[in-house]
Amino acid sequence: MPRLPRRSVAAALTAALACTAAFAQAPAAWPSKPIRFIVPFSAGGANDLMGRAAAEGASKVLGQPIIVENKPGGGTTLGADLVAKSAPDGYTFLVSAAGVISNSMIKKTMPYKDADLAPVAMIGLAPSVILVPADAPYHTLKEFIAASRKGDGFHWATAGTGSTPHFVGGLLQTRYDAQLDIVPYKSGSESITAVLGKQVEATSEASIVAIPYLRSGKLRALAGTWTARISAYPELATATEQGYGEVRIAHWAGVHAPRNTPPAILDKLAAAIDTAMKSPEIASRLKGMGIEPVGGTRASFVQFADEERARLGAVVKATGMKDE
Numbered sequence: 001m002p003r004l005p006r007r008s009v010a011a012a013l014t015a016a017l018a019c020t021a022a023f024a025q026a027p028a029a030w031p032s033k034p035i036r037f038i039v040p041f042s043a044g045g046a047n048d049l050m051g052r053a054a055a056e057g058a059s060k061v062l063g064q065p066i067i068v069e070n071k072p073g074g075g076t077t078l079g080a081d082l083v084a085k086s087a088p089d090g091y092t093f094l095v096s097a098a099g100v101i102s103n104s105m106i107k108k109t110m111p112y113k114d115a116d117l118a119p120v121a122m123i124g125l126a127p128s129v130i131l132v133p134a135d136a137p138y139h140t141l142k143e144f145i146a147a148s149r150k151g152d153g154f155h156w157a158t159a160g161t162g163s164t165p166h167f168v169g170g171l172l173q174t175r176y177d178a179q180l181d182i183v184p185y186k187s188g189s190e191s192i193t194a195v196l197g198k199q200v201e202a203t204s205e206a207s208i209v210a211i212p213y214l215r216s217g218k219l220r221a222l223a224g225t226w227t228a229r230i231s232a233y234p235e236l237a238t239a240t241e242q243g244y245g246e247v248r249i250a251h252w253a254g255v256h257a258p259r260n261t262p263p264a265i266l267d268k269l270a271a272a273i274d275t276a277m278k279s280p281e282i283a284s285r286l287k288g289m290g291i292e293p294v295g296g297t298r299a300s301f302v303q304f305a306d307e308e309r310a311r312l313g314a315v316v317k318a319t320g321m322k323d324e
Contacts, residue, residue: 030090030265030268031062031063031064031090031091032064033064033091034064034065034066034067034091035059035062035064035065035066035067035090035091035092035093036066036067036068036069036091036092036093037051037054037055037066037067037068037069037093037094037095037255038069038071038079038082038083038092038093038094038095039051039068039069039070039071039072039079039095040071040072040073040076040077040078040079040080040094040095040096040097040099041070041072041076041079041097042070042072043070045206045209046126046206046208046209046251046253046291047095047097047251047253048068048070048095049208049286049289049291050095050123050124050126050253050286050291051068051095051123051253052068053123053124053276053282053285053286053293054095054121054123054124054253054255054273054276054277055067055068056276056282057272057273057275057276057277057279057282058269058272058273058275058276060276061271061272061275061276062268062269062272068095075099075103075107075160075161075162075323076096076097076099076100076103077099077103077107077110077111077112079094080094080096080099080100080103080112080117080256081111081112083117083256083257083258084111084112084113084116084117084258084259085112085116085258086258087258088257088258088259088260088261088262089261090257090261090262090265090269092257092258093120093255093256093257093269094117094255094256094257095123095253095254095255096117096119096253096254096255096256097251097252097253097254098164098167098249098251098252098308098312099162100114100117100256101114101305101308101309101312102162102167102312102313102316103162105162105312105313105316105321106161106162106316106321106322106323107162107323108322108323115259116258116259117256117257117258117259118256118257118258118259118261118266119254119255119256119298119301119302119304119305120254120255120256120257120266120269120270120273120298120301121254121255121269121270121273121274121295121296121297121298121301122252122253122254122273122294122295122296122300122301122304123252123253123254123255123273123277123293123294123295124252124253124277124286124291124292124293124294124295125226125250125251125252125253125291125292125294126206126207126208126250126251126252126290126291126292127206127207127224127225127226127230127238127250127251127290127292128164128165128168128204128205128206128207128224128225128226128249128250128251129204129205129206129207129210129211129214129221129223129224129225129230129236130144130168130202130203130204130221130222130223130224130225130239131192131195131202131203131204131205131210131213131219131220131221131222132144132195132201132202132219132220132222133195133196133198133201133219133220134217134218134219134220136201136220138222139220139222140222140223140242141222141223141239141242141244141247142242142243144178144202144222145172145176145177145178148178148179148180148201149177149178149179152179152181153179153180153181154178154179154180154181154200154201154202155180155181155183155199155200155201155202156169156172156180156181156182156183156200156201156202156203157183157184157185157190157191157194157195157199157200157202157203158182158183158184158185158191158203159184159185159186159187159188159190159191159205160184160185160186160187161184161321161322161323162321162323163184163188164204164206164249164250164251165188165191165203165204165205166182166184166321167249167312167315168204168225168247168249169182169204170182170315170316170318170319170321171246171247171249171315172244172247173319174315174318174319175244175246175247176244176246176247183200188203188205188206188209189209191203191205192205192209192213192219195219196218196219202222204225206251206290207224207230207232207233207251207290207291208289208290208291210290211230211232211233211290214233214236221233221236223236223237223238223239223242223244223247224236224237224238224239225238225239225247225248225249225250226238226248226249226250226292227240227248228292230290230292231287231290231292232287232288232289232290233290248311249311252294254301254304254305255269255270255273257269266298267298270296270297270298270301271297273295274295274296274297275295276295277293277294277295278293278295
């Protein structure tokens, strides 16, 4: 049998190794069984609704069911820890929120490391809405901040330490000298109740929660907190439009995977979620509820997560935010 030239042998070996590596990274059959999306919140909230919409659309693209399981608790750490400790085989993912970025900054102990979870894709976001009683004497964010500087300041309700309303209040305090006493409640619904009962002067809440109160006239909105107006409530100006560009934060949902999940699987899931968010049916449904579908690539979500970490970290440092 004639001998092959060394270069040919080397090339053949290189090709074989490349094929082996590619197979190890991207099992051709994936997904060959149902996938789990772990939602670290109770059913019915913005994160849950976005996760279910992504699961519905992505499952059609991937040809396998995506089962949504709610695992609330520990400020999202219970569900996140479950995913972080799952096998990196492409069948368990976390429907993530800002807590996956900020929890390690404010909590004394964490059951997992930030590096144990890998960003996969952005699903969408619900801008936060700054809310006050319907008969409050201020109608703009400027008037609210000015009024807070008089007397003993205002009470600002949050859904707990490190919640999105806490960060909104922190941004108003540290960037614009609003005089706010942060009052942590156990949930956003309790914060809303406190504003309705005038036990506190203000809070912020996800657009999907806030809009029904605005349409019924029970509460007044001073500003949205994202870069664009809310599709379902376009009459509300953003904080940026009112001259408060640092107040930029939203209740977002994405997907994270256990560390070491094959990159090709992550890219395939990201593409499926992007397709789902661009589906006219799903996009229209989400926008009607006050949620803005986003989607995008894995790289764009990695960039978003990095920028979010830097922005939230600065607020934590400036306010001394800690979960006692």
